[in-house]
Amino acid sequence: RKEVEQDPGPFNVPEGATVAFNCTYSNSASQSFFWYRQDCRKEPKLLMSVYSSGNEDGRFTAQLNRASQYISLLIRDSKLSDSATYLCVGYSGAGSYQLTFGKGTKLSVIP
Amino acid sequence: ETGVTQSPTHLIKTRGQQVTLRCSSQSGHNTVSWYQQALGQGPQFIFQYYREEENGRGNFPPRFSGLQFPNYSSELNVNALELDDSALYLCASSPTPSRIGNTEAFFGQGTRLTVV
Numbered sequence: 001r002k003e004v005e006q007d008p009g010p011f012n013v014p015e016g017a018t019v020a021f022n023c024t025y026s027n028s029a030s031q032s033f034f035w036y037r038q039d040c041r042k043e044p045k046l047l048m049s050v051y052s053s054g055n056e057d058g059r060f061t062a063q064l065n066r067a068s069q070y071i072s073l074l075i076r077d078s079k080l081s082d083s084a085t086y087l088c089v090g091y092s093g094a095g096s097y098q099l100t101f102g103k104g105t106k107l108s109v110i111p
Numbered sequence: 112e113t114g115v116t117q118s119p120t121h122l123i124k125t126r127g128q129q130v131t132l133r134c135s136s137q138s139g140h141n142t143v144s145w146y147q148q149a150l151g152q153g154p155q156f157i158f159q160y161y162r163e164e165e166n167g168r169g170n171f172p173p174r175f176s177g178l179q180f181p182n183y184s185s186e187l188n189v190n191a192l193e194l195d196d197s198a199l200y201l202c203a204s205s206p207t208p209s210r211i212g213n214t215e216a217f218f219g220q221g222t223r224l225t226v227v
Binding site: 004032034041042043044045046049087089091093097098099100101102103104 | 142144146151152153154155156159166167169199201203208209211212213214216218219220221223
């Protein structure tokens with residue numbers, strides 16, 4: 001079983017829609033979690049960190065549930081420019097300074 | 112635009128050959144991490160270099176090796192190339208090993224390697 005698993009996608013949604021991505025992780029030692037965005041044939045870029053208390057950045061809301069080992073990303077009022085692949089990422093910290101990526105979920109926002 | 116640059120951007124090699132990929136880290140960053148991203152997959156950690164020493168390695172065979180130079184730039188070398196080595200190779204630069212997953216860490220644009 002992969003350490004970080006995501007919805008397979010792809011997600012095709014109309015402009016203005018709300019879309020939710022889910023992710024589960026198996027390594028309870030993972031300390032921190034992130035959502036990255038990757039545009040086609042480009043490098044991944046940090047979208048936001050994920051906290052147990054939940055955090056919001058404009059139209060984006062991320063949530064971490066450690067008991068269920070579950071991470072979510074909600075995008076409200078989708079824009080055409082949100083079309084990208086969204087990667088769920090775990091980080092274990094000390095002793096293992098590596099990011100563990102999920103396979104990613106592709107989002108296409110349609111006019 | 113980040114200060115992390117990779118070269119070359121694209122490369123085609125023949126099975127069995129050797130390849131060297133390069134990464135210039137952002138100014139002030141002493142840590143470089145390398146990732147392999149196969150088509151349709153998320154990036155997979157290869158190894159990390161901190162102050163010229165390997166500081167962690169993922170599940171990759173020994174034919175994947177690296178170097179970090181005094182200016183903190185880095186190289187990834189792959190020997191005896193296989194078809195499955197075809198992928199996007201990404202390097203990530205961070206101020207310290209532990210700060211790989213925050214707003215101070217950046218990925219380069221990647222090198223797309225095709226093995227035929």
